[in-house]
Amino acid sequence: MSRYELPAVVVEHQRRGANLYELILHAPPIAERATPGQFVMVRAVRTHAPLWRRPYSILRANPDKGVFSILYSVQSAFTELLAMKRIGSTVQILGPLGSYFQPVRAARRHILVAGGVGAPPLCFFAARLAPTLTPDEHLLILAGARSSEMLVGLDEFRALGAQVRIATDDGSQGYQGYVTDLLAQALDDPLETAVYACGPNRMLRTAADICLARGVPCQISLDAPMPCGVGVCLGCAIPVRTPDGGVWYKRACAEGPVFWAEEVVWQ
Secondary structure (H helix, E strand, O other): OOOEEEEEEEEEEEEEEOOEEEEEEEOHHHHHHOOOOOEEEEEOOOOOOOOOOEEEEEEEEEOOOOEEEEEEEOOOHHHHHHHOOOOOOEEEEEEEEOOOOOOOOOOOEEEEEEEHHHHHHHHHHHHHHHHHOOOOOEEEEEEEEOOHHHOOOHHHHHHOOOEEEEEEOOOOOOEEOOHHHHHHHHOOOOOOEEEEEEOOHHHHHHHHHHHHHHOOOEEEEOOOOOOOOOOOOOOOEEEEEOOOOOEEEEEOOOOOOEEEHHHEOOO
16 A cells, blocks of 8 residues: 655644644645554654654545544653644654554444544544445444543544443543443344454453454554554564464554454463
8 A cells, every 4th residue: 555755734733632632634645545543654843853753543534635634642742842833834744554444344233442542543434434334234432531531532423423332430421430341231232243442452452352252353453662654663563373373473553553353462
């Protein structure tokens, strides 16, 4: 799949929550080719300081307007530089990169499990998936976070007509507990289901275990350090099972970040 390195023009910069911002960028080649689950590598300035690019999942893409967006929180010198970007300025972008979510067409129910800031690629996936569903298919979103202020993407999910269930660790909204508890409850219904998840790796491991125990197909988008984003540095190697029962490695930035749950060897 083609990837591009180019300066992307900031067309909008919106606050989306407590310390959360959406950066909307004009980059037609990337907007046209981005697929849900893929990411871009971002450099806030043209110099090499900070040295490394940072990976960000694509939140949404509009090929007709030639724009796509990322979501970030201000936590470091790098994201402070992003926060200073004004409309008309540019950021350096490399992408789209990585693998993507693949709809399981045999499923009648598609469950998207979003943990905190893991929601962006699932927002993108839901926006592309929802229009393709048949009348006997439906979309269920399970959104979890430590508190209600950290929930992401609820408006986008609801605008698609999806059913949304919420879990927060502190009980400030929805069910008090883990979003994976909601997943286990949902899977008590034997309806033919596929699960797609993105969030902290601890959550993904639990979601994978739940699905594997019930024979439910599950795709997970792993969180891994990605210094280069193009598979050269091997900093994002993930242990995976081989057909003969052994263990090998795949690169989260190239063969991933989306993997089938049964592939991953958790450490």
